[in-house]
Amino acid sequence: MSKVGVFPASGGLGGSTVQHLLPLVPASNLVFIARNPDKLAAESRQGAVVRRADYDDPSTLERVFEGIGALFLISYASCEHEHRSKAHRIAIDAAIRSGVKHIFYSSLAFGGNLRKESEALVMQAHLDTEAYLDELARSPAHPNFTYTVIREGLYSESFPIYTAFFDPAAPVDEIKIPHDGSGPGVAWVKRDELGEATAKIIATYVHNPLAFPYLNKTLLLTGPKVLTLAEVVGILGKIIGKSDIKIKKVSVDEYTAQPQNPANLTYHGEDLSKKWATAWPAIANGECSVVTPLLRDTLGREPEDVETTLRKLLA
Incomplete structure (x- = not known):
């Protein structure tokens, strides 16, 4: 061996x-x-x-x-x-x-x-x-x-990077990203x-x-099911007891102007917020919405659903 x-x-x-x-x-x-x-x-x-x-x-x-x-x-x-x-x-x-x-x-x-x-x-x-x-x-x-x-x-646990670093401990009412939250979604x-x-x-x-x-x-x-960004935000709201969280589609410039984004997306001194924003059109075009059975077949069981993963993460 x-x-x-x-x-x-x-x-x-x-x-x-x-x-x-x-x-x-x-x-x-x-x-x-x-x-x-x-x-x-x-x-x-x-x-x-x-x-x-x-x-x-x-x-x-x-x-x-x-x-x-x-x-x-x-x-x-x-x-x-x-x-x-x-x-x-x-x-x-x-x-x-x-x-x-x-x-x-x-x-x-x-x-x-x-x-x-x-x-x-x-x-x-x-x-x-x-x-x-x-x-x-x-x-x-x-x-x-x-x-x-x-x-x-795409990791279920990575939801912050797709939601403008939404913080369940200090939730905002509006998540401002260059995407309206609708499908196609992601096989988290x-x-x-x-x-x-x-x-x-x-x-x-x-x-x-x-x-x-x-x-x-x-x-x-991939995961076993595709969920939109809006559905993931709905699950987060359900877990933390805040049902009025909404996604607001904004321009890339407005997205990058939010201070939490450069703070989390700076590498080697370069703010990559604007470049990271290319992820949303890719999601909107269905790049992350393909489901395959390989994960389930390899594990020998059904993969864990997003809500279960997020409940454990935020417990």
Whole structure:
């Protein structure tokens, strides 16, 4: 059995995948890589190898993937385009030089039913990375390299970024975004169930690479039902006991002028609020409204519904 690496392994999706991998793959075959290895002390005590690397310090990537056969590469945490694409490419190149044979890549569920285009800025680096992995797998220079892209559904827990950072602890009456809240909606999904399904897919490969059905494929993991932004806001209002919360469609300029947006959407000193606003036309065009059975089939049960997830989150 080849060793499995996860990088970065201490974030939301990475941490969830790590916890679900531990019962499926012997800890001695797991290598968890993070910017802050101290966050993985418990996993180290269980027998996993823990290493340090940082997307923003390419020198740390040069040998960190040595001894790893299959790598789960989680995307750089930002909605930037060029910087993310470059960071992903550097990590992929370092992994291949170190002998990694298969890369699982966490993409995002914009782009509808696996289309190779999207209106959303946040999807552009993912599309670049998907294309680069496919290019490498087709290259005669890398005859033994394969990949699996997993387009992870939009997290139910990520509702703040789609609702102008609505705060249930200090609720406003009006959520001002460049979208009217109507359909098409989003096939929302619980983040931990994405981590669980991703871990099961990785474990399937590790236990029998030759029979793995998703070599050089792109997968789409979604929730079981599409809900509009207005329906999600209605659920939030129901949970916190405030039934009069409304979505007001505003211009992109009015959206970005709200102070909470630059405060939460500034990366490397650049306010990306206006670029992030490209997510709403993508949602309006149905890019996030595709439902697939793969999550349910991989989990072996019905995925958790949005209201249940949000009630637990806000309890």
